[in-house]
Amino acid sequence: MLNYLWGLMILTGIFWGAANGNLDAVTKGLIDSSKESVELGLVMLGIMSFWCGILEVGNRAGLVDWLTKKAGPMMDFLYPGLPKDHPARQPMAVNMIANILGLGMAATPAGLAALKALQQNRDEEKDRQTATNTMCTFLIINISSLQLVPINMIAYRSQFGSSNPMAIVGPALIATFCSTLAAVIFCKIMDMKSRRGKAVPKK
């Protein structure tokens, strides 16, 4: 799916630019974006390595174990098939909590570690390119946005002279709750379908 999408994005951009006579702008956009992505990568390299280091300190001191236990009931509800001693359980809990607190740069490395552990410990070894139900749920919940307080947007709003930058906290909380609820319901339905063996993985 991503292969088609990516190809389509590149080709649409170039053909559209050519048809409208701004091919130079497209070339410039392409080069500039690749350059910017490396700059972004460098920023991520610094911040994410730092968070990984801090998380490892917490991990080896036993804090992460404690946190995973605390998040247990929520994890059991979201991922009923995941064994208590699954190696992905810890990073998944850390990812969820970091997301709720709005620490995106700490959430990403934990999320990547979680998926790696899920991939290495999957039941069906045959088709390693297909996402498992747990992976799907994990990703959809992640994308549904879990952040409680949108600190970045609040800061931008006050920069632009908002009379009440905090006015969005309540609405954002409700909207985040709605999108996460929709995600959970959707994943539960898909889980039920594939348990009945009706769902045939597409593509």
Added chain:
Amino acid sequence: MMEWISRMLTPFIISYIVGFGILSDRPVFDDFLAGAREGMKTVAGILPTLIGLLAAVGTLRASGFLDTLSIWLETPASWIHLPSPLIPLVLVRLVSNSAATGLALDIFGRYGPDSFLGIAASVIMSSTETVFYCISIYFGSIHITKTRYVLPGALLATAVGIGASILLAG
């Protein structure tokens, strides 16, 4: 108050973890280095995905296709009460966080952060994620190509988030 809590959160968590490590008699700097080394490997691993995706987004944006798409989508968007100035934001939100932030700030500048559009943009940015970016980075890292129902599920959650944002802003 809430803003203060949010601002204190990161320093609090870091000092709590490091303090806890020292009290548990751990070699905290060695532990930190081991984790940071892993983190560097992780970022290096996702860098190709990042470059490919952002280059594709940059191409699409520079070609003017997104602007045209926004014009095409004006009528269907009005059926679901999506104001036309928010269409580019909603589209770009799916692929790039920084580009979407740029568009949100543009809306703040043009209509004011306390206007209906300003509040709707703020809430949309707060209750949605970069769908395609997340899927590429996460699944790319473990070479998953068959993503099954992730995209429909993620788009559904995003659509619900956007719908709720517009209702709540109005």
